[in-house]
Amino acid sequence: MxxxxxxxxxxxxxxxxxxxxxxxxxxxxxxxxxxxxxxxxxxxxxxxxxxxxxxxxxxxxxxxxxxxxxxxxxxxxxxxxxxxxxxxEAAGEVHLAATSGMVGTPMFQTALKRLQREYPDIRPVLHIGDRLIDMQQGGIDIAIRGGEHALDDADLIARHLVSWRWQIFAAPDYLARHPPIERPEQLHRHSWLHFVPVRATLRCAAESYLLDIADSMPCSQLSAVCALTVGGIGLSMQLGGEVRQYVQQGSLEVVLPQWLAPVVNIYAVTSYRVQSAKTEAVLKILQQVSAADDRSVAESGKTTDQAV
Incomplete structure (x- = not known):
């Protein structure tokens, strides 16, 4: 210069x-x-x-x-x-990263439909994967992330979308083939599926129980855990918001619903605070759709995925 x-x-x-x-x-x-x-x-x-x-x-x-x-x-x-x-100008490609579990949610799909309708000149490029990636090296504009390592990079800017609770799920067919599960101690007798090893503290009123499942079938994708659970292969711990539609359809049931597992905050993450108009448009829709999703769950009176 x-x-x-x-x-x-x-x-x-x-x-x-x-x-x-x-x-x-x-x-x-x-x-x-x-x-x-x-x-x-x-x-x-x-x-x-x-x-x-x-x-x-x-x-x-x-x-x-x-x-x-x-x-x-x-x-x-x-x-x-x-x-x-x-x-x-809200036009051009926006690279959006999300997990395989998030892609199947009505919230994510509603956001994409609104984006197509309201900003036809924006072309979302989807990067679907269940491992954290370097946003700058990967050319990612927005990443939808949750969990304890979602914000490990101090340079990231996070906008809260929703809070979903881990819960234990099983297919009605699986539950019908096994004795009723009435206490967390009984969970160790069952077949399990996982993306990350199942280790969480469950709480019910004044009681707490450390659930640590040693024998479980690993899956490399969150969506695979969901599909196999729906298929009756075993129990799994998943985010309530990611599988809510399967519960509503009757394909999954919550196991021990009175025992609460931890809550996970879900964020829309960017590498920079100041964004282009196209990225801001996508962020706005994600935030509006997630807020509407929260209201819908609250109004329905259901607690499948609420941070209660």
Whole structure:
């Protein structure tokens, strides 16, 4: 940038016709303008201006340089316009990362439908995966994250969306084939599925129980845990908000609903506080849809995924 300013000052001097006029137009002192011209001439070893009592005129070298200065100024103006458009026009690609479990939720799908309807010029690019990724290296604009490691990077900016509780689920078919589960101690007798090992403190009134399942079938995707649980393979601990529709459809039942597991906060995470218009539009829809989701659950009187 230090090499660019003298070039812009030089162009202003020729356009204004004098050092004083250029200084007034640029908000500088005449002395500072003169120093920029002297620096340019010293740097390139050529005389750029012929000074007369009435007006400054360019030398041959000055005329050649002036043409380049004009192109530079137009390029800078175009760059400024392009950057401003990125901030003011809600159009283009937005890279959105989410877990495989989140993708199947009505909340996430409603947000995508609203985005298609309200901002047809925004093209979401979905990055679906259940492991934390480096947002900047991965080119991610927004990541929907939850859990204890969601905000490990101090540079991330988090906007809270919802709070969902871990709960234990099983298919009605699975429960029908086994004795009733009335106490958390009985959970160890069952088949389990997991994405992360099942270890959580369950609380019921004044009681607490550390559930630590040693024998469980690992799955590399959250959506696979859900699908296999619905299929009656075993029990699993999942976020209530991610499987609420399966409970409503009767495909899953909450096991020991009176025993409460921890709550997980879900965030829309970005790498920068100031966003382009297209990213802000997606963030706004995510926040509005998640707030509506919270209200809907509260009004229905159901506690499947509430942080109660």
């Amino acid at each position: 230090h090499d660019i300013k003298p070039l812009l000052v030089f162009a202003a001097v020729l356009e204004q016709g004098s050092m004083n006029a250029a200084a007034a137009a640029l908000g500088m002192t005449p002395s500072a303008v003169s120093q920029h011209i002297t620096r340019l001439e010293s740097l390139h070893g050529v005389k750029l201006l012929r000074r007369s009592t009435r007006r400054l005129a360019p030398t041959d070298a000055g005329r050649a340089l002036l043409a380049h200065c004009h192109r530079l100024r137009h390029t800078l103006a175009d760059m400024k316009t392009a950057l401003n458009n990125l901030k003011t």
